[in-house]
Amino acid sequence: MTxxxxxxxxxxxxxxxxxxxxxxxxxxxVAGVDLAGMPQEGFPVYTGIAEVCEPIDVIIDFSHPSxxxxxxxxxxxxxxxxxxxxxxxxxxxxxxxxxxxxxTMPLFYSRNMSLGVNLLIELSKKxxxxxxxxxDVEILEMHHNQKIDAPSGTALMLADAINxxxxxxxKYVYDRHSQRKKREKGEIGLHSVRGGTIxxxxxxxxxxxxxxxxxxxxxxxxxxxxxxAINAAVFMQGKGPGLYSxxxxx
Ligand SMILES: NC(=O)c1ccc[n+]([C@@H]2O[C@H](COP(=O)([O-])OP(=O)(O)OC[C@H]3O[C@@H](n4cnc5c(N)ncnc54)[C@H](O)[C@@H]3O)[C@@H](O)[C@H]2O)c1
Numbered sequence: 230m231t232x233x234x235x236x237x238x239x240x241x242x243x244x245x246x247x248x249x250x251x252x253x254x255x256x257x258x259v260a261g262v263d264l265a266g267m268p269q270e271g272f273p274v275y276t277g278i279a280e281v282c283e284p285i286d287v288i289i290d291f292s293h294p295s296x297x298x299x300x301x302x303x304x305x306x307x308x309x310x311x312x313x314x315x316x317x318x319x320x321x322x323x324x325x326x327x328x329x330x331x332x333t334m335p336l337f338y339s340r341n342m343s344l345g346v347n348l349l350i351e352l353s354k355k356x357x358x359x360x361x362x363x364x365d366v367e368i369l370e371m372h373h374n375q376k377i378d379a380p381s382g383t384a385l386m387l388a389d390a391i392n393x394x395x396x397x398x399x400k401y402v403y404d405r406h407s408q409r410k411k412r413e414k415g416e417i418g419l420h421s422v423r424g425g426t427i428x429x430x431x432x433x434x435x436x437x438x439x440x441x442x443x444x445x446x447x448x449x450x451x452x453x454x455x456x457x458a459i460n461a462a463v464f465m466q467g468k469g470p471g472l473y474s475x476x477x478x479x
Contacts, residue, residue: 230256230281233462241451243306259272262278262292264276285466288304288313290312290314292316293318294319311336311337315342317340337464339475343448346448350386353387367431369431370421371424385431399415402418427448428451429448461473
């Protein structure tokens, strides 16, 4: 039985994780953390992770980048505790901190916890490899009107994966409005649409001289990410220090 600490338990993803955990027999939420401190059914909620006194195996974090230092401090104070970091919107400096912390703490980090999206990433890498530099790459992502960060963490994961195939020589362009000039060859354009209750759409468009190939993924429910996070947490129980991600789980 994996004992979970759910950080961001009062949020939308926190609610989805709770729903899923109730249906499972291999894990249970023993404590929650949320700045808002709203009480939840079945476990105590704290406003800071340092206050948690229940023994736990794995932290699942769906909160905010500002929670990162306290999660890593908790890991230092509780050797053996692992964390599944699902929050998006970390700065490059915070991402570097995650890599450093993984030398002494078991950390699982993925900006997208869906199996389908991780397959989309693999397919996009293959398309970039096969189609070569003659094809222009543009990524379009669409999310609900409550999302704070743009472009989405997943759009950046897709861009990074394609960029890796092109020896990290690509330049990311987020805004074509600010400059009046033609598209350059080595660009990846990233475009964000926000509206209504869209759960998460990603399209990777490869445009050549005579043809266009579009790879796409459509998330139809947030539960999808909750389920992936729980699977990751169960996988992480008892793991040694290191940085783990979806390919390790697959
Ligand atoms: N990796 C993935 O697959 C994936 C999927 C969906 C959402 N997300 C990310 O998960 C995060 C949460 O998403 P959401 O839709 O549930 O947002 P939300 O705004 O509904 O919930 C966030 C919760 O975290 C709490 N919170 C904020 N700062 C905190 C802190 N420092 N410490 C503790 N609690 C804090 C808030 O009070 C809120 O209850 C976002 O970064 C989102 O982009 C990731």
